[in-house]
Amino acid sequence: MIAALAAAWLPALGARDVWAPDEPRFAQVAEELRAGGASPGRLALLRLGGRAYTQKPPLYYWAAAALGAPFGRVDEWAVRLPSALAALAGVGLAMALARRAFPGDEGARAAPLVGLLLGTSFLYAHHAQRASLDAPLAACELAAMLAWWRGVRGELPRAAALARCHAWLGVGMLLKGPVALLPLAVIAVVERGARPRRAPGPFAPRLLALSLGPFAAWGAIALAIAPDGFFARAVGENLVGRFFAGTSHARPFWYYAVQLPLDFLPATLLVPAALAAGARRLRGGADGPRSGAEERAAWAWLAAWAAVFLAFFSLSAGKRGSYLLPLHPALAIACGVTAQRALAGRTRLPLRLGIAASILAALVAGAALLVLGDAFGAAGRIAGLLDGATLPRAWLGAVAATGLAAAAAGAGLARRGAPARTRLATGLGALVALQAVNAWGLWPALDPLRSPRPIAEAALALARPGERIGVFAHPPLTPGLAYYARGATDLFVDLPDRDAVVAFLARGNAVVVSRERRLPRLEPLPPPLAGGVVATRGEVVVLAPAERQHRGQAPERERLSVPAD
Secondary structure (H helix, E strand, C coil): CHHHHHHHHCCCCCCCCCCCCCHHHHHHHHHHHHHHCCCHHHHHCCEECCEECCCCCCHHHHHHHHHHHHHCCCCHHHHHHHHHHHHHHHHHHHHHHHHHHCCCHHHHHHHHHHHHHHHHCHHHHHHHCCCCCHHHHHHHHHHHHHHHHHHHCCCCCHHHHHHHHHHHHHHHHHHHCHHHHHHHHHHHHHCCCCCCCCCCCCCCHHHHHHHHHHHHHHHHHHHHHCCCCHHHHHHHHHHHHHHHHCCCCECCCCHHHHHHHHHCCCHHHHHHHHHHHHHHHHCCCCCCCCCCHHHHHHHHHHHHHHHHHHHHHHHCCECCHHHHHHHHHHHHHHHHHHHHHHHCCCCCCCHHHHHHHHHHHHHHHHHHHHHHCCHHHHHHHHHHHCCCCCCCHHHHHHHHHHHHHHHHHHHHHHHCCCCHHHHHHHHHHHHHHHHHHHHHHHHHHHHHHHCCHHHHHHHHHHCCCCCCEEEECCHHHHHHHHHCCCCCCCCEEEECCHHHHHHHHHCCCCEEEEEHHHHHHHCCCCCCHHHCEEEEECCEEEECCHHHHHHCCCCCCCCCCCCCC
16 A cells, blocks of 8 residues: 555656745755755754745754755755655554554454545645645654554553654644644543543643653754844744734635545545444444444544644634645545445445446546547647646546556456455555656646746846846745755845835846736836846746847746745
8 A cells, every 4th residue: 555655656756846836945945954054053043045944843844955965955856755755654654543543353444445545635645745744744643643542542551652642743843833732632622521530631741841842942942043033923923923814825714614625535525424424423323333432432533633623724814725634634534434334245336336436437538538639629728728738648648548447447346246345445546546647747747837947047047147136026936946046045036126126226136037917016117127028937027138138038928837925
């Protein structure tokens, strides 16, 4: 299972550029850390563009910098590998949790399905193949939950189990801050009124030292050497502001009711059955061959996990689908156990499910063949949707072959009377194969849509040696441009308004990058930019004096999607 996912995820990690909005920033912070050396001050106080970085704790960047150090650069492979390895570990931990929470044959038999459902869910697989804090955070929280369950099942003394739990949450704190402590709230809800007397609780002070201590030590060192205003930005804006004011990614309260089902596809189709099974078990009704307090405790734990995470992140003003990635393993465990119970002993899948799977495989293969053959102008329509990018013919052929092979395998298993569980695993295995096909064939072809490299190269071609390049009113674009400037961390300068642009030009600089829709805020264009746009990449334009036009690339529209405000 894990080997198949590793084969699908790991080999192609470096096959494409870093993609906006987050990956360029991660890569540039780690690269500046590697280039600056591993002194205690550099390790404690990260930098972006030479300035103190206030957004996240340092652990992920330490890992990426260490992986890139032997090669002299934190490249695309190095910045993504920590996330991919953590996602693989998360799959294994989710399988182990299914075995611990549902003891006996049921948990053991459900574990492979749990791993497949988690590894093939859209958002989890996506974060396994990109630089992300959420997959490593999910792995730390899963390890903490597993340690706690080992105490519940008597494999470890309670104090030792909770100590390991807190230690893993301490690692999570160094990845993403206090949000890593949410599993303690889950444990507190599950144990409410049921914890043995004199047994340490999940918030015992001596245990909190393990989870809070490393984060507090790092924070104290960073604050001691940071410039004025670091604490206000790191805590006030990044933590308090995001939660209460929605300073980043503001969304309505009901956002996750729509986003979570989309992110968990295709396993979302099993969630209604899992909810019904869990509700029956929590009410004390029999639901399959096992019954009793152990199973009710497992379902109560999954329910508390979902309730705590959904409530916390729904109350937060700032929301992203990735924030709920640590909840996906709980959904996978619930769905895997439910599917295993429903399919146990069956020699055939339900007829309607088999028909639906066959139709879906046929539609996927047929759609790929239609686009491959440009039937009805399909290739042109797809290129229009992708802002001019075309889908690789080899990828389309591989998708068609995968769909046809999955349909043929399903038909062959049906004729041989294979267990329904085997057929379901075969279908999920086809999704793993499709991930590998996408990693090699589709994602690199979409580089022009998401990579900041084209804009960086166009701006560098227009600038004279030693000349700095301005970025007008769009700071999220700057890290990606700096990353593809190969070490010139101070080459790109953020310019918040027109006055800053005028002052920047007065110092002898002449190249400015801007989002196209922000150009009216620069009107009239100050000299020497009166010559207008020299190079255009979709939503982003590069402005330079007219006499430099021959040095830049032709102003043909090559689409580039950049991060939204």
